[in-house]
Amino acid sequence: MSDSASGTGIPAAGHTAGVHRPASGAVVAVLAFAGIVVALMQTLVVPLLPELPGLLHASASDTSWVITATLLAGAVATPVTGRLGDMYGKRRVLLLSLGLLVVGSLVCAFTSSLVPMVVGRALQGGATGVIPLGISIMRDELPAERLGSAMALMSSSLGIGGALGLPSAALIAQHADWHALFYTSAGLGVAAMALVLFLVPESPVRTPSRFDVPGAIGLSVGLVCLLLAISKGGDWGWASGTTLGLLAAAVVVLVGWGMFELRTSAPLVDLRTTARPQVLLTNIASVMAGFSLFAMSLVLPQLLQLPEETGYGLGRSMLVAGLCLAPSGLVMMAVSPLSARISAARGPRVSLMIGMAVVAVGYGLGLFLTHAVWQVVVVASVIGCGIALAYAAMPALIMGAVPLAETAAANGLNTLMRSIGTSSSSAVVGVILAHMTTTYHGAPLPSLSGFRVAFAVACGAAVAALFIAAFIPARHVRATGGGTAKVPAPAPADEPV
Structure with a gap:
């Protein structure tokens, strides 16, 4: 007894008869924890960046591959793992991805040389697909009334983990051997694997096909x-x-x-589905949103750590700088359910537009409020609030326009678009800060004007995302007994409804 999920007689999500399924709250908590662990991995080496050349006995240019390898591996792995998840089981591929994180962390933990470190970081990058896979599992397993808030939390876990990971990594690096960072990452990865193995069921929704x-x-x-x-x-x-x-x-x-x-x-990617206006415009807006998210991570820590003698630096340590950004992660966690409620009442397009408008306001505030630590905390929290609203809306927009059997691949592509945005942000903001400098004790430092230009560019990216989101086709909302429900456009005749 099963509904057809993909035209092949595969059981529909959440309806496997006679099988005990864990509580939806446990599934959400475990998947969100796995997403946060992956996001923590991405910020793990940030406190070490100035010291990596000495630690790995290599030039600064060569040690930059420690970051680049993770970026490239994640970009390649995300769409591939999404498609494999649709074909062979999302939970199975999610466990494999977390396994890559653990192995990569252990490789890094046992080395002080450049090449093994780059290999280990590339393996860690292979876990980037955990977040889109987790969102897809939620769609398959959770009841409709829990799905919106759960997807919002999972989608926001990338920003939450990044904001919370920076002070945690700085604390460990400051008080222990730097290899402890990777032992910690491996331990968290093992914990996430164990929780997924025991508490997250395998989705019955599959797409029988060749890879x-x-x-x-x-x-x-x-x-x-x-x-x-x-x-x-x-x-x-x-x-x-x-x-x-x-x-x-x-x-x-x-x-x-x-x-x-x-x-x-x-x-591997159904480009005809990807070309639908709702999917295409959401992915383009995701590039701009990723750009806006990462600009904050590049600019605010530097402002906090530059010497006070520059006239605009706040002279704080890396640990204090990380703690100043941590509230933005807590704000993301608190705001993500609000995005789900807005999406249920007005549609996810409205949530995305509101989120990007809040991000633009946050960067606008950053043009003026950078003279005290509390001001930086406010700016980061406002931007984090907007990112949580926007990131939570994206998977809802994507999954409202793709067949059930393609959710992991479609979410993986959307995550890839955000990664392209963060990579572009790193390049653009890096160029701005490298060319707009001032001299301090004979050494060039980013100038206040450079930081303000970076804020203005990030604000422009958020406004561009807002403009693009305005053209996403609206989803009509009808009243139901329990509140509201979205009515998507009818699916074409050759696709599952």
Whole structure:
């Protein structure tokens, strides 16, 4: 006795007869914890960045690969793990992703050399798909009344983990051997795996198909060329042959990949579904939202740590700077249920627009409120509030427009779009702060004007996301006995409803 989920007789989500399913609250808590653990991994090495050349006995340019490797691996792994989750089981692939995090953490924990460290960080990046996989499991397993708030929390876990991870990592690095950071990451990964194994059921929703190996290779090559050019262009020179060659190769490979995907019977990414206005515009807005999120992480810690003698720096330690940003993570956690309620009442498009408007206001405040620690905390909290509203709305928009059997792949692509935004933010803000400098004791430091320009650019990205979101097709809302329910547009005849 099963409903057809994908035209193949696969049971619909949450309706496996005779099988005891864990409480939905436990499923949400475990998946959100796994997402936060993955986000913590991404900020793990931030306190070590100034010291990495000495710790790894390598140049600053070479040690930057510790960050770049994680970025590239995550970009490649996210869409691939999403598709594998749809085909072979989302919980199974989520456990595999967390396993990569644990192995990568242990590799980093047992080395003080550059190459093994880069390999370990690349393995850690392979866990980036945990968040979109978790959102897809929630769609399959949770009752409708719990789904909105649960997805909001899971989607916001990326920002929550990043904000809470910075002070935690700084505290460990300041009071223990730096390898303890990676032992901690491995321990958290093992805990997340155990909780998922015992408390999260495997989704019955599958997409029987063959895996698109050529599509995975083509997308991986295109993304690596694109993100490598974006992340390393500042070091190599934006007009250098290497950077321009990689950008040109990315265009050629991705265009060829798109043509192949449109012709294959079982594509890695269904581009026809991706081209629907609701999906396409949400993904474009996600790039802008990712840009806005990461700009805060680049600018505010530097402002807090620069010497007070500069006239605008606040002279705080890395630990204090991290603690100042931690409230933004708590705000994200508190606000994510509000986004779900707004989406239920007015539709997720409205939540996305409100969120990006709040982010724009936060960066606008940052143009003026940077003269005291409490002002920086306020700015970070306002931006965090907007990011939570926006990030929580994105999976609802995506899943309202894709078939049930493609949710993991579609959410993985949306997460990839945010990653492209964060990578672009790192490159753009890095260029701004590198070229708008002042001299302090003979050394160049980012100037106050540079920070303000970075805030203005991030504000512009948030306004652009707001403008794009305004064109996302609206979803009508009807009253129900328990509040409101969204009425999506009818699915085409050849797709599951």
